[in-house]
Structure formats: C-alpha cells, structure tokens
Amino acid sequence: MNKKAQIQLGESIFVVIIIVLLIVFGLVFYAQAQKESIDAESSGFDDLDTIAIAQYATSLVELQCSLQEVQYPNCFDITKLEAFHRVVQGNTELEKEFYFSQLGNAKLNITEIYPVTIAQPQRSWQLYDNQPTTLAEQAQATLPVSLYNPIEDTYSFGVLTIIQYR
C-alpha cells in the first residue's frame, strides 16, 4: 500500500470514529433527557395521587359530617372519628381489607388546630397507617378540614395530613 492510500485509510477511520462518538453522545444525551422528563412526570403524578387519597378520605361516609342526610364536603364528624379510631387501632388487617385498594401505602392523620386551649388540648386521630417494609420515598400533603362535634354542635378547624410512601 502506498503512503497516499495509507493516509486516506487513516482519514476514513478517523471520520468513522468521530461519527460513532457523535452518535453515542447523542444517544446518551437523549436518554438522560428522557429520564429527567419521565422523573418529573412521575413526581407530578405522585402529587396528584396524594390529593386523590385526600379526596377519597374526605368523602368516606363512615367519617363524613352529615345533617339530615346532607353531607358536608371536607368535614369529619368527631364522634365517627373516635369510633373509627377505636375499631381500626392496631388492627392492620382490617385496615388493609377495606382501604388498601384505595389508600395503598400511606398514613392518614387528622389534627385539631383551633380551638386549642389548656382546657381543650389538641387532639389527633390516626385513620390509616400502612408503611411498606422497604421505604424509598415519601410525599406529604396537608388539607384543611372541619371537625364537627355533634354533641356540642361545634366545628373545629383541623388538618388532614397524608403521607404517601413509594
């Protein structure tokens, strides 16, 4: 092979290497971009899942406030909460049987915010707790709710906290 042919072969090999490198860089960049966009999308859906859980919890007839068969949105009846808490407390099988299909791996807690005084200390009710054995990530959402006391006919301001485990 003469020198000119050798140089031309070298050029061709060099060009092929550059083209392969460009394609590899392009693919890596594209894959990274796709991954980021999928992660962002997935995190957004998780937020919506948390809100969906909150909406499901606030529409549970076994906990909702009702007066003459009219149900109030975003309102929990304290007597129903107490009764529910007593029934499900420590009974994870019962919680799973009825609520796992809708609530999944999550923790739901209601805390009374106002009025809280020395005479009437802050109350809290855990509605549901199902933590997975291996904990990766968790998303939290809070939703203001009313807490109705039918015995005293009063409404407290409370907060429903949802922790979703993924």
Next chain:
Amino acid sequence: MNKKAQAEIIGLMIIVIIITLAMLFYLSYVTTESDSSTKSNIRKEFIDNELSMSFVQAAVRTTVPECGNLPLDILIKDCGLQERRISCAGMTTCEAVSITLETIKNETLDVWDKSYSLLVDYGETSQIDTLEFDAYDCAEGTVGRRAPGVQPIPYYPEPGTAFLELAICKK
C-alpha cells in the same frame, strides 16, 4: 465527477444528516421539557387551589368559643353590618374574626411555609375596611397569585356580601 469528489460529497451529506438529527433531538427535548413544565404547573395550581378552597370552607364553619360557639361566618356578618349583637368575651366580633383567623393561619399556612394572601373583604355595603393579614403581599421569589379560594358570606336580609379569600402565591 471523479471518485474523490463523490466521496467528499457523501461525507458532507453524512455531516449534514448528523447535524439535522442533533437539531431534531434538541428541539424534541426542549418542547418535551416545556410541555412537562406546563403540566407540572397545572398540577401545582390544582393542589394550591384545593388548599385555598378547603381553607376558606373550613374557616367560615369554625365556631369560636369566646363568642358562644358561633361560626366565623356569623361573626364576619355581624362585624360587616356593625350590628354588635354578639358579645365575644369583651371583644368586638371584628376583633374576634381577626384573632381567630390569625391563630388558624399561624398554625397552618405559616407552619407550611406558604406565601399567601389572606383577607376578609367586608363588601361595598359595609363601612368596615378590608382585613388583610400581615403576609398579604406575596413574598420574594414568587410570581403573582393563583386564583383565590373565595367563600362569600351574604348579609341577607341586608344587601351586600362579605368574602373570605385566600390566594396562594406561585413559586
């Protein structure tokens, strides 16, 4: 055309194709990103709107022990009409409204580190000024407000309506 010229033209074409493909990848990435950012904004907006709507709905129903366990909407109405029919342990109903909302927001919105605008607008028919809470102006790093959660409180049978409004600031 000799062989060398043909080979050079093919090389040039390959380069043009690669550059075009790179541009296409880049454009597709940029449009996907802006699309996903729009979706993410819609979700954030939905979550903030849920929060503000739930907040005002729960707040107006809340009963105030100092005012004989009357709900906040009745107290806002009494304050706006200046009826002064309700006694709140030595306070006026306007003071009771202000203290109650201050307490609730301190324990919720402030704890959650939200930037927000919370106000009680007593309406055009009322002589009472709009009650704006100290964090009324959106904090630095925010870009305007989301659509507020509004709870109207009619003065019926008197004319006019008061409004409790909460708008979360966009981050």
